[in-house]
Amino acid sequence: MPFTTSHPLQPYWNLAVAPVQADGLAAALELGIFEVLATPHTPAQLADILSLHAPHTALLLELLWSMQVLERDAAEAHADTQAQRYRCTATTLQYFCRDSVAFCGDAWLYRLHALRHFATQLSTLVREGGKAAPSPYNTANGVNWAAAAQQQIGQEQRAVTMRAALSVMQRVAPFAACNTPLRLLDLGGGPGWVAIALAQAHAGLHGCVFDWPETVAVAAANIAHAQLSERLETLGGDLDSDDIGSDYDLIWCSSVLHFVPDVPAALRKMHAALKPGGVLVCVQAEIATAPEDAARVLPYYLPMRMLGRAVTRQGELAQLLRAAGWRQVEQYSASDFPMAPVQVLIAYT
Incomplete structure (x- = not known):
């Protein structure tokens, strides 16, 4: 549904939620999720391969999909979350899959942790x-x-x-x-x-x-x-x-x-x-x-x-x-x- 209005506080609410999105991306990098999702997998299949908790894996993948880090088949958009298949977007494949010559995952994690280290002080x-x-x-x-x-x-x-x-x-x-x-x-x-x-x-x-x-x-x-x-x-x-x-x-x-x-x-x-x-x-x-x-x-x-x-x-x-x-x-x-x-x-x- 389109959102056509916003409250004056919306930019600051966005700031509050941004760390959740950043940590979601960090978790995916650290767990090796993107390398597996170079090809489509359901959350259960991904969890089995990486020894993860399947229900929580499904919730993380949906968050990453909402951030346009992952994509899923349009025909499956209203299916049960455990049955949907997720895969990397072209940008994710290029920059966040470790076997890509343009991999920047470690660089991004460095920026995240260094800036957060400073911000806490x-x-x-x-x-x-x-x-x-x-x-x-x-x-x-x-x-x-x-x-x-x-x-x-x-x-x-x-x-x-x-x-x-x-x-x-x-x-x-x-x-x-x-x-x-x-x-x-x-x-x-x-x-x-x-x-x-x-x-x-x-x-x-x-x-x-x-x-x-x-x-x-x-x-x-x-x-x-x-x-x-x-x-x-x-x-x-x-x-x-x-x-x-x-x-x-x-x-x-x-x-x-x-x-x-x-x-x-x-x-x-x-x-x-x-x-x-x-x-x-x-x-x-x-x-x-x-x-x-x-x-x-x-x-x-x-x-x-x-x-x-x-x-x-x-x-x-x-x-x-x-x-x-x-x-x-x-x-x-x-x-x-x-x-x-x-x-x-x-x-x-």
Whole structure:
């Protein structure tokens, strides 16, 4: 039946019920339900395969169906819940089945648990100040980033960021000319999948993935597996204090500036690393001026902001780029990157 009216409290009731939906999806991932439902099964069949409680399994599957995570045959819509057959939607098969190359289930669970860990401390942080108890948000070091590169960042880069990066780079004239020799720096590149995608798409591209030493070991293994070791190398270090190389035609920098202590200094360092006429592509979330747009960014980045990390307001990063020496800065919004919408800035020396 259509619902044509809502109470002013409805958005807040939706907030109250959202954890049930999130935990329903988490339970399905953790129990391995989606792998079985790659083909249709009744709740009883699924429960038998995974040794689950059949009546409660039926109720969970109906919840997931209502969230459009699962689908069921239209002809069975009014049948007994235990007799209905459920199967994964195309999106679920692509992103939440572990045997898919685009599997993002671990990445999604990481985001869920990290944000929830922070949210439970929010009242105390606002009342008393200080920093949150240890969590993935405040342990930025080489070992932890290497683990992230192996799992959640790696999954998101393969499933989402690689394609989004290729779309962005088609706007960059030197990259769009596919036969032009180019030297790339993938700054803070983590597992290296973006550099790999760009090298596969541009035969003349050679480059370097820069990140913590432990993290670039993950990138080096991925580069070798992609048979690109002759064109892509790695460089381990700390952006704040170590050399990042020089004479680059392109620098790709995605969601890195949140983690540097001095953003203007980092931007000057990138400018110095580019050849004359070189291009920086910076992908970064910024806080929009309209509340409905800001609401898509602020919940994800509140932990970082309460840790004192840089989350600029929309337009601020472009001003910092110009102050660091870039002569031309183009900016547009994009929603095809992981998590919140981002600002894409293309800056020319």
